[in-house]
Amino acid sequence: xxxxxxxxxxxxxxxxxxxxxxxxxxxxMTNLGLPVPCGMTITTEACRDYYRVGGSFxxxxxxxxxxxxxxxxxxxxxxxxxxxxPLLVSVRSGAVFSMxxxxxxxxxxxxxxxxxxxxxxxxxNLRFAYDSxxxxxxxxxxxxxxxxxxxxxxxxxxxxxxxxVVYDQELSAQSLxxxxxxxxxxxxxxxxxxxxxxxxxxxFMAVEAVFKSWNNQRAIIYRNLNKISHDLGTAVNxxxxxxxxxxxxxxxxVAFSRNPSTGENVLYGEYLMNAQGEDVVAGIxxxxxxxxxxQDMPEIYDQFVNIVQTLENHYKNMQDIEFTIExxxxxxxxCRNGKRTAQAAVKVAHDMVQENLVGKTEALxxxxxxxxxxxxxxxxxxxxxxxxxxxxxxxxxxxxxxxVVFDADKAEKIAKLGINVLMVRMxxxxxxxxxxxxxxxxxxxxxxxxxHAAVVARGMGKPCVCGCESIKIDYAKQEFTVGGLTIKxxxxxxxxxATGRVISGQVPMKDPELSAEYTTLLAWAxxxxxxxxxANADTPEDAAxxxxxxxxxxxxxxTEHMFMGADRLPFVQQMILAESxxxxxxxxxxxxxxxxxxxxxxxxxxxxxxxxxxxLDPPLxxxxxxxxxxxxxxxxxxxxxxxxxxxxxxxxxxxxIRQLHEFNPMLGHRGCRLGIxxxxxxxxxxRAIFNAAARxxxxxxxxLPEVEIPLTIDKAELIFFNERIKxxxxxxxxxxxxxFHYSCGTMIEIPRAAxxxxxxxxxxxxxxFGTNDLTQTCMGFSRDDAEGxxxxxxxxxxxxxxxxxIALDRKGVGQLMKLAVEKGxxxxxxxITGICGEHGGEPSSxxxxxxxGLDFVSCSPYRVPIARLAAAQAAVSQGENLxxx
Numbered sequence: 001x002x003x004x005x006x007x008x009x010x011x012x013x014x015x016x017x018x019x020x021x022x023x024x025x026x027x028x029m030t031n032l033g034l035p036v037p038c039g040m041t042i043t044t045e046a047c048r049d050y051y052r053v054g055g056s057f058x059x060x061x062x063x064x065x066x067x068x069x070x071x072x073x074x075x076x077x078x079x080x081x082x083x084x085x086p087l088l089v090s091v092r093s094g095a096v097f098s099m100x101x102x103x104x105x106x107x108x109x110x111x112x113x114x115x116x117x118x119x120x121x122x123x124x125n126l127r128f129a130y131d132s133x134x135x136x137x138x139x140x141x142x143x144x145x146x147x148x149x150x151x152x153x154x155x156x157x158x159x160x161x162x163x164x165v166v167y168d169q170e171l172s173a174q175s176l177x178x179x180x181x182x183x184x185x186x187x188x189x190x191x192x193x194x195x196x197x198x199x200x201x202x203x204f205m206a207v208e209a210v211f212k213s214w215n216n217q218r219a220i221i222y223r224n225l226n227k228i229s230h231d232l233g234t235a236v237n238x239x240x241x242x243x244x245x246x247x248x249x250x251x252x253x254v255a256f257s258r259n260p261s262t263g264e265n266v267l268y269g270e271y272l273m274n275a276q277g278e279d280v281v282a283g284i285x286x287x288x289x290x291x292x293x294x295q296d297m298p299e300i301y302d303q304f305v306n307i308v309q310t311l312e313n314h315y316k317n318m319q320d321i322e323f324t325i326e327x328x329x330x331x332x333x334x335c336r337n338g339k340r341t342a343q344a345a346v347k348v349a350h351d352m353v354q355e356n357l358v359g360k361t362e363a364l365x366x367x368x369x370x371x372x373x374x375x376x377x378x379x380x381x382x383x384x385x386x387x388x389x390x391x392x393x394x395x396x397x398x399x400x401x402x403x404v405v406f407d408a409d410k411a412e413k414i415a416k417l418g419i420n421v422l423m424v425r426m427x428x429x430x431x432x433x434x435x436x437x438x439x440x441x442x443x444x445x446x447x448x449x450x451x452h453a454a455v456v457a458r459g460m461g462k463p464c465v466c467g468c469e470s471i472k473i474d475y476a477k478q479e480f481t482v483g484g485l486t487i488k489x490x491x492x493x494x495x496x497x498a499t500g501r502v503i504s505g506q507v508p509m510k511d512p513e514l515s516a517e518y519t520t521l522l523a524w525a526x527x528x529x530x531x532x533x534x535a536n537a538d539t540p541e542d543a544a545x546x547x548x549x550x551x552x553x554x555x556x557x558x559t560e561h562m563f564m565g566a567d568r569l570p571f572v573q574q575m576i577l578a579e580s581x582x583x584x585x586x587x588x589x590x591x592x593x594x595x596x597x598x599x600x601x602x603x604x605x606x607x608x609x610x611x612x613x614x615x616l617d618p619p620l621x622x623x624x625x626x627x628x629x630x631x632x633x634x635x636x637x638x639x640x641x642x643x644x645x646x647x648x649x650x651x652x653x654x655x656x657i658r659q660l661h662e663f664n665p666m667l668g669h670r671g672c673r674l675g676i677x678x679x680x681x682x683x684x685x686x687r688a689i690f691n692a693a694a695r696x697x698x699x700x701x702x703x704l705p706e707v708e709i710p711l712t713i714d715k716a717e718l719i720f721f722n723e724r725i726k727x728x729x730x731x732x733x734x735x736x737x738x739x740f741h742y743s744c745g746t747m748i749e750i751p752r753a754a755x756x757x758x759x760x761x762x763x764x765x766x767x768x769f770g771t772n773d774l775t776q777t778c779m780g781f782s783r784d785d786a787e788g789x790x791x792x793x794x795x796x797x798x799x800x801x802x803x804x805x806i807a808l809d810r811k812g813v814g815q816l817m818k819l820a821v822e823k824g825x826x827x828x829x830x831x832i833t834g835i836c837g838e839h840g841g842e843p844s845s846x847x848x849x850x851x852x853g854l855d856f857v858s859c860s861p862y863r864v865p866i867a868r869l870a871a872a873q874a875a876v877s878q879g880e881n882l883x884x885x
Contacts (some may be wrong), residue, residue, distance in 0.1 A: 004046040005064040008039050008239075012197075013315075017079060017277075018043050018472075020235030022094030025335050032314065034307055034332050038075040038640050039089070039239030040068040042207060044096065047233030050211045053726060054869045062204065069203075069238075076240045081199040087117040088132070088241040089443060091206040093234045095215060098336050099222050104213040106142040107276060108208045108241060110135035112197040128246050130176035135276060137183045138197060138200065147190045149429075155182045156565060156641075169245075169274055190383055203238070210236045214881040216432040225437060225460070227844070230798060239333070243325040245276050249328045252276055255290050257319045258313040260340040260458060261397055261449075261498075263347025263517075265355075267291075267308060269321075270448045286467045287448045290561035300330050311335050317366060318348050341458050342371035343399055343515070350517035360524045361876045367521065369843040369870040374461035375518060375772035376862055380496050380507050387504040390482045392468025394441070395454035397542040400463045401494040404487055406478055408435025415439065426473050428453040436460065443496050443502060445471050445480075463497030471502070508637065522550060524866060525696040525872035531849060533867045534610070536836060538562060538600030542613075548863035550868055553610040554602065555858020556769065556836035559685060560618040562598050563591075577656050583681065588684040595688035595748075602705045603696055610704040612836070612858075613689055614747065615682050617671045617710040627661065630654045666782065667774075671711025671749075676720060692735035705742045708768060712746045712753055718763040727790060745832070746822055757820035761827035768858075769817055771837030771845075775804050780811045793817040805838070808845040814852075821852055843870035850874035 011027025019027065021271060023041030030036045044064065049058035051670075073079045078087035088110040111119070111133045111758070137153040156179055160166065163175045177873035187195045191644050196202050213219060223230055225285045244252030255269025270287035273296070294301040302325065307330075311319045320338035335782045338347065349363040356367070380386070380399045402420035405411040408431070415438035423439040425432065436442055436456055439461035444453045448467055457464030473480045478489040487493060494503040535546030536553030568591060574589035581848035597698045603611055615630045633653055636645040675682035686707060693703045701769045709721050723742050733739045745766030748754055750773075758765070776783055781791070783805055794800045808814055818837075824831045834856035839861030846867055849857050849876070861868050 001426065003064075004040050004043055004049075004058070004061050005068045007068060008036065008041070011041060017232075017237075018045060019051065020044055020094030020097055020237075021235050021336055022092065022334055023235045024237070026237060028314075029311070029335060031333055034310070035330055036332050037240045037242050038072055040065075040072055040532070041094065041770060042238070042283040044233040045236045047211045047794065048216060048231070048236070050208075051233070055212075055274070057204075057208070063419070065203070065207070065238075066200075072238070072240060076354055078240070080110050081112075081115065083114050083118055086110055086118050086199075087431065088115075088119070089203070089241050090237075091203070091210060091243055091582045092237045092340075093210045094237050095228075095234045096232045097228050097744070098228070098339065098658040099219060099226075099228070103757055104140045104210055104216075106136070106143055106209075108132045109140070109202050109206055111136045113195075114197065115199070115744070115794075123246060125246060127173040127176065128170075128243070130169075130180060131175050131245055132243065132276075133384055134176055134179045134183060135181065136788050140206065141183070141187055143213070144186060144205050145191055147187065151186060151190075152183060155186065157180060163706050171322065182504070186619075187263050196466065207236050207238070208862070210234065221433050223250075224795070227802070229801070236319075242324045242331045242333075243276070244272070244324045244326065246327055250274060250324075250326050251464075253287070253290065253293070253322075253323045253841050255308065255321050255323070256340075257308050258338075258344070258348055259337050260318070260320075262392065263318075263340065263344035264352065265351060267305060268449070268727065272321075286446060286469065297325065297328070298508065300325055300328070303330055307332060307703070311562040313357070314360065316352070318344075332783070339455055339458055342367075342374035342461060343397060345371050346375070347517045348514065350521055354674075363521065364525055364528070364869065364872050367869060369846075369866040369873065371461065371730045372518075372869060373862065374513060374866045376512055376865070379498070379501075379510055379512055379599070380494070381510040384508045386501070386507060387806055388501050389485055389504050390470045390502040391489075392445075392500045393449055393454075394496075394498055394504065395449050395466040396442075396457040396462060396464035397498040398441070398461065398463035399494065399496045399498070399507065401492060401508065402440045403490050403492055404480075405435075405439070406473065406475055407488055408432040408438075408744050409869070411435035412438040412812040422495060424471075425453070427451060428456070436462065441465075441497065443468060443471075443493075445469060445473055445494050457497075464494055465500050465502060467498060468500070468502060508625065522868055524661070525868045528875050529868065529871075530872035530875050531846065531871040532834075532856060533864055533871060534834070534836075534856050534858040535861045535864050536840075536858055537861060539598075540605045543602045544863055545603035547606060547609075548865055551609075551861065551862055551864045553856070554606055554831075555834055555856060556708075557599075557602060557611065557613045558593070559598075559614060559616050562595065563618075565711045566745055568594050572598055575681065577653070584680060588680060592691075594686050595685060596691045599689050599692035599705075600695060603692055603705060604701060607696075608702045608704070610706055612706040612708050612745075612766075613685075614708040614710050615672075615675060615685050627657050630657060666776065670716050672709050672721065675709070676717065680723065682721065683724055683728065687732065688726055688733040689744070690729055690858060691736075693740050694732050694738055697738045697740045698736060703740055705740075706766060707742065707744050708747055709744070710747045710765075710770070711749055712760065712772075714752075714756065715759045715763055718744075718746060718760060722763055744830075746815075747836075750777050751816055754816040754820040758823040760826045760832050761824040764824075764831075765828070766832035766834070767820060767824055769820070769833075769835045771808060771813060771817075771835055771839045774816065774837070775809060775813050778816060779804060779809065807842055808839045808848050810848055814848060821854065840865050843873070845875075846870040847874040 004147045008027045013024050013028040016024040019041045046061055070126050076087055078085050080087045088108050091106045091109055115134045116129050119124040141147045159175050159179050159799030209621040244250045251271050251273040252269025252275050258265050259268040272287045318338045319335050322334040322536040345367045349366040352358045353363045369430040404423040404424050405421045406424055412434050414421050420440045422441050423435050427444050442453050442457050444466045445468050451466050452465055454466050464851050471480045471482045480487050492506050494507040520706040532552045534553040535551035536541040536556040537546050537554050538558050571587045575584050578584035634650045689705050692703050695705050707725055722744055743765040746764045747768050747770045749770040821833050833854045836858040837848055840857040846857055857867055
């Protein structure tokens with residue numbers, strides 16, 4: 001029989017793949033001797049088997065749960081359903097990787113009409129018993145019976161209004177009894193049956209509901225966003241309850257061992273007295289800062305500080321901790337590595353090295369590479385005059401402007417139109433995840449720094465202002481008021497997540513300032529990475545920016561981007577439309593000095609570093625007017641009978657465009673095929689590169705140009721171009737009386753090129769994988785068509801685990817790359833290999849490039865820091881999930 005259930009005393013931290021992160025950490029805290037309420041964990045394997053057998057408990061699971069439940073009852077001294085002294089439990093999900101708020105939790109399970117009276121008698125607190133019962137009914141009905149929680153919230157708000165109170169905790173025992181009766185009536189009306197009374201039925205139904213929540217919409221969206229496998233399943237933790245809502249000597253809270261927004265080494269968090277944990281996380285009440293606990297309960301505070309330090313020293317990472325105080329006694333309910341902003345991640349990793357908690361290698365693995373992108377975003381210009389209309393809690397740094405939207409669905413819909421939106425809510429729930437993804441930032445009127453909105457926004461690197469109580473939201477009117485001001489849906493506001501300010505209108509931004517910790521961390525990364533990180537840059541400005549971000553060369557300069565400028569497009573069109581070699585040469589003579597200056601600026605910006613310049617690779621029709629527009633123009637001219645000269649010119653242009661028209665331009669007359677048909681075009685570009693390099697060499701610069709031939713399929717193509725490159729180089733050397741080192745290579749974009757890599761390497765000094773086109777040609781996908789039409793369905797149906805244009809397809813494209821590297825280096829052991837497609841800035845693809853033994857990756861300038869860190873992590877990791885260590 002499978003071992004599906006473990007007591008907390010039987011687990012360990014390194015069993016997270018089986019027990020989930022929460023279960024493994026509860027077991028570890030138990031074994032450390034910390035005050036953890038006893039419990040058991042139902043494994044992820046049980047969840048996976050639940051789905052394997054078609055959505056029912058696998059054989060033996062019920063019996064194991066009952067067997068371990070007896071041990072929990074024995075340890076707690078209470079029994080589930082006992083009319084004298086009942087055991088109450090929480091049932092919580094616990095995925096392998098933290099997914100805050102994405103799956104479901106049920107508290108106070110075991111309450112029914114009999115046991116609620118026992119709890120009231122044993123605690124001498126009828127109000128507490130009824131409050132616990134109404135919470136249980138609401139959670140159970142929402143999670144298990146799938147009755148929307150807002151229907152229960154409406155009943156609760158009506159009772160508060162009737163009783164003339166504002167907060168839940170102000171309701172009397174009789175008012176709570178009224179709520180319970182109305183809740184039960186709602187359940188019977190919605191489901192056609194009474195609310196379940198048998199605690200064992202409640203337990204099994206709750207466990208099954210948590211299994212089902214693994215595949216709810218918000219959990220799937222979250223896993224897609226964070227690249228978490230859909231096959232892992234969730235564990236379920238069943239834990240004896242402790243209560244923070246038993247009076248003013250009880251409370252509950254969430255804390256971080258360091259500030260998750262800034263990384264500062266100070267205890268950070270908040271708590272509520274006389275409350276349950278969901279009150280803090282859901283943002284229903286605005287809590288007190290953790291420092292206040294030192295005044296309210298000094299002994300508890302000191303004990304808590306010592307436990308936090310113990311956990312951080314044990315896990316060697318910033319901890320996110322949930323705790324409850326029951327009648328003056330502290331209990332630990334959860335710990336995990338805390339979600340943090342990019343700024344905080346970098347500072348925590350840096351500081352822990354300085355504190356001798358971790359080494360440099362461990363520190364590098366504590367930061368998710370993608371997080372660094374957040375640090376490069378712009379902030380509000382401090383010199384700007386701002387109209388601040390409100391202030392809340394600075395829950396997640398960064399700044400954003402956008403149209404006010406009050407609904408997650410609308411946020412997603414409007415954002416798809418390319419309009420920036422800010423989502424404004426009383427508080428967010430896990431069901432709002434798609435709206436938060438779509439929005440530029442989040443503003444809530446309730447909740448604290450550890451509310452759902454704050455945690456999720458921080459994890460996504462989006463600005464968030466929480467607990468802005470001065471704004472009064474009216475969902476029905478789609479507006480909020482603050483003071484005498486009314487802001488309607490569609491109005492533009494801005495938020496500053498670093499200060500908590502809410503600002504009227506759009507605000508001016510400024511470039512970010514990078515910290516000393518950031519610079520140091522990336523210096524550590526450069527010490528250990530094996531891959532060189534270059535940048536894709538088509539202008540001197542981009543090249544200079546890339547160098548400032550730490551690029552060690554240019555891996556791709558796309559020359560076709562240079563041809564689109566207004567000062568050169570007429571000559572490009574003249575070159576394409578030329579009817580003779582003389583006409584084409586005339587156009588090229590105008591383009592030569594323009595191209596030369598382009599290359600001069602880029603080579604100068606990257607002085608001393610290699611610059612790979614790809615010769616022209618577009619379908620030629622892209623430089624010409626639209627066929628449809630020309631047809632309309634010629635038809636109008638012909639119909640009007642005016643301007644016969646213009647009609648003749650337009651007809652001539654139309655004929656040429658029709659000649660150039662291709663059924664599939666991606667596989668048509670482009671790349672080196674263009675250079676073979678019209679060699680004078682490539683010769684002009686080669687001469688421009690070498691002229692620029694010679695000028696710089698004479699001026700004392702060290703330049704390292706690399707001439708790249710695109711879209712090759714055969715060695716003969718490279719021989720054709722190499723002869724011309726060599727001839728032009730010698731002519732330029734003689735003209736300028738100087739020389740410099742250059743190299744010639746090719747882009748591997750076609751499967752045939754990968755298969756014949758040993759032959760290509762005879763005449764190619766470097767290979768650069770153009771993985772965008774290689775993915776298209778390998779998989780038979782047109783990217784634009786695939787992503788717009790069928791690829792989302794492939795991902796949804798799990799036919800493909802990831803979008804192959806975002807993360808490298810290791811099984812197919814990756815095998816072609818592996819083959820090309822191996823065959824190429826058999827022929828030329830010193831062959832330089834790299835990647836310059838969009839995958840060059842994606843961490844998992846970079847890890848694969850490291851495994852292949854490539855020499856460099858190349859990406860956009862703003863992703864260079866990400867690639868530097870990802871390359872370092874690939875060099876030092878041994879299968880860790882990067883960024884969570």
